[in-house]
Structures are given as structure tokens and as C-alpha cells.
Amino acid sequence: MTIITPLTRPQNLPSILDSMDFRFIEEWLIVVDANTPPFDQHLYQNHPGIRILHCPTLSELGSHKRNVAMDSIQNKNTFLYFLDDDNIIHPDIYNVLATISHNVSRFYTFNQIQKSLQLRLLGDRIERYHIDTAMFLVHYGCCETIRWNPNLSEGDGIFIEDVYAKHPDAHVYLKHKNCYYNYLAG
Numbered sequence: 001m002t003i004i005t006p007l008t009r010p011q012n013l014p015s016i017l018d019s020m021d022f023r024f025i026e027e028w029l030i031v032v033d034a035n036t037p038p039f040d041q042h043l044y045q046n047h048p049g050i051r052i053l054h055c056p057t058l059s060e061l062g063s064h065k066r067n068v069a070m071d072s073i074q075n076k077n078t079f080l081y082f083l084d085d086d087n088i089i090h091p092d093i094y095n096v097l098a099t100i101s102h103n104v105s106r107f108y109t110f111n112q113i114q115k116s117l118q119l120r121l122l123g124d125r126i127e128r129y130h131i132d133t134a135m136f137l138v139h140y141g142c143c144e145t146i147r148w149n150p151n152l153s154e155g156d157g158i159f160i161e162d163v164y165a166k167h168p169d170a171h172v173y174l175k176h177k178n179c180y181y182n183y184l185a186g
Contacts, residue, residue: 002078003028004069006062009085010039019088022049024097031065063148063155082133086185105141106170110178126164128157134179
């Protein structure tokens with residue numbers, strides 16, 4: 001799995017990193033732009049599974065950063081997971097990765113919970129405003145030609161709608177709570 005994080009809150013990086021199991025993660029792409037607050041990049045650049053990328057365009061909503069990361073994917077046989085910098089990885093996502101076929105272009109959606117463990121959203125509706133960034137895992141083959149709309153705050157819903165429109169038979173809904181909503185948000 002390749003994780004893509006558009007960075008605006010570098011103070012959350014240690015907590016995000018603590019949630020990662022690099023036995024399942026090939027690469028964590030952290031994308032910064034000119035507005036990203038300064039942080040000690042050397043702490044992350046020396047990790048063999050982390051790459052810091054620089055986005056030439058200011059990216060208020062993070063979509064430009066996500067697109068820069070997608071354009072830099074080296075292993076085309078990977079699943080992409082978009083993890084915002086106010087969130088951590090739910091530990092059950094690793095159970096998903098252990099059971100899915102990695103050689104098949106599919107995309108998976110799952111349910112989202114609050115930090116309090118209360119259910120927030122079901123991943124069975126591929127629609128804007130009903131699915132959040134952390135609720136899907138997409139094989140690169142399903143989104144190789146699709147990019148995030150940098151001008152709309154509902155870019156996550158639009159992105160996954162576009163993936164679904166192009167590959168409706170590749171969708172698998174997992175009825176599990178495999179992600180958090182803004183776990184690190186104040």
C-alpha cells in the first residue's frame with residue numbers, strides 16, 4: 001500500500017507515523033507546498049519507506065498535493081490510501097490488506113467511525129458528501145488516469161465517484177469499520 005498525505009499540520013506527523021505498520025506499507029508520500037509550516041524533514045527523509053514531495057502549486061484543499069503524489073507513483077501495482085494529516089490509520093486496515101488480492105485492480109470502501117468509536121458514515125454509497133477520504137483503498141490501476149479536482153472541497157467524493165464510473169465492477173464494499181474521522185483534530 002502507498003499512503004498519500006497532503007501536509008499542512010506537521011505537528012501531527014509523529015502520531016500518524018506511530019499508526020503505521022511498514023510491513024504493509026510500501027511507501028508513505030508526504031506532500032508539502034510553500035504554505036506548509038516548517039518542520040524537521042530529515043526525521044522523515046531518512047526513513048526508507050517515506051518520501052517527501054514538493055508541490056509547486058499552493059494547495060489549500062490538498063488536492064494539488066494528492067495529484068503530485070499520484071504522478072510520482074513508482075510501483076503501479078499498489079493500492080493507494082489517502083490519509084489526511086489530521087488522521088491516523090485505523091489498525092483494522094491491516095486486516096483488509098492481509099486478505100485482499102494485490103494483483104487485481106479493485107477498490108474497496110468501508111465504514112468510518114469517530115474517535116469515540118461511534119459510527120459516522122457507511123461506505124456503501126459512492127456519492128459526494130457520503131464518503132470521506134479515509135474510507136477507500138484504490139488500486140492504482142483503477143485511478144491511473146483520474147485526478148483530484150483541486151477547486152472543490154468535496155474532491156474526495158468526486159474522485160471516488162470518477163473511479164466508480166470508470167470501473168463499477170471493481171468496487172468491493174467491506175462492511176467493517178476500518179477508518180477514523182479526523183482522529184487528531186482538536
